Amino acid sequence: xxxxxxxxxxxxxxxxxxxxxxxxxxxxxxxxxxxxxxxxxxxxxxxxxxxxxxxxxxxxxxxxxxxxxxxxxxxxxxxxxxxxxxxxxxxxxxxxxxxxxxxxxxxxxxxxxxxxxxxxxxx
Amino acid sequence: xxxxxxxxxxxxxxxxxxxxxxxxxxxxxxxxxxxxxxxxxxxxxxxxxxxxxxxxxxxxxxxxxxxxxxxxxxxxxxxxxxxxxxxxxxxxxxxxxxxxxxxxxxxxxxxxxxxxxxxxxxxxxxxxxxxxxxxxxxxxxxxxxxxxxxxxxxxxxxxxxxxxxxxxxxxxxxxxxxxxxxxxxxxxxxxxxxxxxxxxxxxxxxxxxxxxxxxxxxxxxxxxxxxxxxxxxxxxxxxxxxxxxxxxxxxxxxxxxxxxxxxxxxxxxxxxxxxxxxxxxxxxxxxxxxxxxxxxxxxxxxxxxxxxxxxxxxxxxxxxxxxxxxxxxxxxxxxxxxxxxxx
Numbered sequence: 001x002x003x004x005x006x007x008x009x010x011x012x013x014x015x016x017x018x019x020x021x022x023x024x025x026x027x028x029x030x031x032x033x034x035x036x037x038x039x040x041x042x043x044x045x046x047x048x049x050x051x052x053x054x055x056x057x058x059x060x061x062x063x064x065x066x067x068x069x070x071x072x073x074x075x076x077x078x079x080x081x082x083x084x085x086x087x088x089x090x091x092x093x094x095x096x097x098x099x100x101x102x103x104x105x106x107x108x109x110x111x112x113x114x115x116x117x118x119x120x121x122x123x
Numbered sequence: 124x125x126x127x128x129x130x131x132x133x134x135x136x137x138x139x140x141x142x143x144x145x146x147x148x149x150x151x152x153x154x155x156x157x158x159x160x161x162x163x164x165x166x167x168x169x170x171x172x173x174x175x176x177x178x179x180x181x182x183x184x185x186x187x188x189x190x191x192x193x194x195x196x197x198x199x200x201x202x203x204x205x206x207x208x209x210x211x212x213x214x215x216x217x218x219x220x221x222x223x224x225x226x227x228x229x230x231x232x233x234x235x236x237x238x239x240x241x242x243x244x245x246x247x248x249x250x251x252x253x254x255x256x257x258x259x260x261x262x263x264x265x266x267x268x269x270x271x272x273x274x275x276x277x278x279x280x281x282x283x284x285x286x287x288x289x290x291x292x293x294x295x296x297x298x299x300x301x302x303x304x305x306x307x308x309x310x311x312x313x314x315x316x317x318x319x320x321x322x323x324x325x326x327x328x329x330x331x332x333x334x335x336x337x338x339x340x341x342x343x344x345x346x347x348x349x350x351x352x353x354x355x356x357x358x359x360x361x362x363x364x365x366x367x368x369x370x371x372x373x374x375x376x377x378x379x380x381x382x383x384x385x386x387x388x389x390x391x392x393x394x395x396x397x398x399x400x401x402x403x404x405x406x407x408x409x410x411x412x413x414x415x416x417x418x419x420x421x422x423x424x425x426x427x428x429x430x431x432x433x434x435x436x437x438x439x440x441x442x443x444x445x446x447x448x449x450x451x452x453x454x455x456x457x458x459x460x461x462x463x464x465x466x
Contacts, residue, residue, distance in 0.1 A: 019241065
């Protein structure tokens, strides 16, 4: 499973690599990182097919919600699973994310045990 | 008079002519006395009248003095009330800008907390693994894990301090200034308020979006300023800049190709530090330009701006720091505010 993580906080990379060190070691999961919505789109347009994208909603420049809209509009076949992660768990953010086609919605501080369960449930 | 005339008549040494002349002098003198008496009497009357008038005038003056005294007291009271109101307004301006910050603060604290929680949890797991590796005799593997744990502890510390700084700055922001100039990293201050303002607006308005450019002169080092005051000025200028680009975006057609951009930069020129906040927003019309530093002047709809932001900023920079707050703008194109501080 190839996973693209999008967040403007650079330490997210170390955190994910440690949290999923076993899965990475066993080659169950492979991670790529982008630090902005623009970088993420560039990555996806260069034909790197990521199955899952975890995205921070609040990022300077293109927001996670805009990124979500772009992905769901342009990468149809098959649409990647998109999980939103945000520090704002308010209803408005949640509803917008769902309307734009988000597959899941998680809030910070991130519960990695919960995230792992959700990832394992993806076929 | 008659007795004088009789007396003169009895003096035998005088001739009849002399007696007649005497009698005429006496009569003339008597007439003069009568006139003088009359005049004296008149003067006396005038004097009395004047005294009465004077008394009345004094009374009137006393009344007026009392009235002025009362007016003075009333004025003093309203001056005090005005001062209190002014202090309240300044406080509510602070609170309003704190309100703008709250969501940004929440976001800015959740991010470091996310790292603190997760890096500490994962470090716990790593220690367990390290023990296992040591039991198996894999010393090298254990060392690698120890390095990871060390790195994680550094990250926990870093993000803990980051959250601490955010909470402190929030408290400072709402507190009244202690007016103490302290060595401050102006770049860090500008960047912190830029992030808070950005996330604050982002949280309030989901459609809000702007590119942020920063250009900090790393050679500046620490400068002596009242950091919470200058922080408020920077925050105010950045919030205004974001407002200007949002307003311009509203005026654009959906795919107008307009890219809202806010640029924050610092630079050292000779003995001066310049902090610039530039936006490519609506600009300021010439007729408003003269008034922007006046208290209560605002172009925002009622209830959205106190009209005190720039006026307070101006006071902080000029009176509080002996600096300058300059503006350069072109309507419909850009606005750039410069805070100029002497070292």
